[in-house]
Amino acid sequence: GENGIAGLGPANVAVSVGGKHSLYNIFQCLLDPGDEVLLPVPAWVSYAPQIQLSGGTVRELPTTVESGFKVTPEQVRSAITPRSRVLVMNSPSNPCGTMYSPDELRAIAEVVAEAAAGSAPRLVVLTDEIYEKIVFGGREHLSMGSIPAIADRVVTCSGLRKAYSMTGWRVGYCAAAGDWGLDLIKAIGRLQS
Numbered sequence: 001g002e003n004g005i006a007g008l009g010p011a012n013v014a015v016s017v018g019g020k021h022s023l024y025n026i027f028q029c030l031l032d033p034g035d036e037v038l039l040p041v042p043a044w045v046s047y048a049p050q051i052q053l054s055g056g057t058v059r060e061l062p063t064t065v066e067s068g069f070k071v072t073p074e075q076v077r078s079a080i081t082p083r084s085r086v087l088v089m090n091s092p093s094n095p096c097g098t099m100y101s102p103d104e105l106r107a108i109a110e111v112v113a114e115a116a117a118g119s120a121p122r123l124v125v126l127t128d129e130i131y132e133k134i135v136f137g138g139r140e141h142l143s144m145g146s147i148p149a150i151a152d153r154v155v156t157c158s159g160l161r162k163a164y165s166m167t168g169w170r171v172g173y174c175a176a177a178g179d180w181g182l183d184l185i186k187a188i189g190r191l192q193s
Contacts, residue, residue: 003129004146005156007177014188019130019159019172024050026126026155026174027086029187031056035085035122040071044094044128056085069096073107077115084120087112089144090128102142113149124153124180130172145177152178 016022023046031037033055039047040061048058061079063069076087089108091100100108109125116123127144145154159172176184 003143016172018170022172022174025188027054036083038087069098109147
């Protein structure tokens with residue numbers, strides 16, 4: 001579709017009661033007790049509690065003003081362990097407004113692909129793109145699910161209320177390609193049912 005994510009059909013998408021609900025569903029369906037979630041911080045206030053409610057362990061990746069509140073590929077690489085299950089990416093982000101360039105996202109994707117082929121075979125990316133339409137200054141938004149090297153291990157999450165300034169419009173969704181994506185979306189369907 002519009003984000004350039006190949007291989008998506010209706011069975012690859014789950015609709016929920018808002019973006020927050022989609023994130024909750026994803027963590028509930030992906031995490032087992034002790035799984036690690038790599039979370040760049042500062043981060044939106046609800047990520048960590050949702051991870052913890054799902055039995056996961058939050059592994060914070062600190063950022064600073066000097067780094068533009070962005071994690072580097074090297075930071076991600078050094079944080080990955082065999083227990084790493086999810087890398088959370090939020091670009092444009094809440095609370096800092098951080099936006100990764102397409103090249104920065106591709107570099108992080110290379111690290112994920114490398115780890116998935118070796119030390120962390122279950123590692124996936126959860127990319128929260130709810131602010132994707134609120135971009136200024138000629139910047140280009142890239143959806144990580146469109147990067148071929150990791151397309152089969154990305155779940156993209158978004159919603160309608162931010163982009164369309166309708167805070168009461170509780171419609172969220174997530175999408176994941178490939179067989180893994182179909183399995184995740186089926187699990188989310190069972191959880192919501």
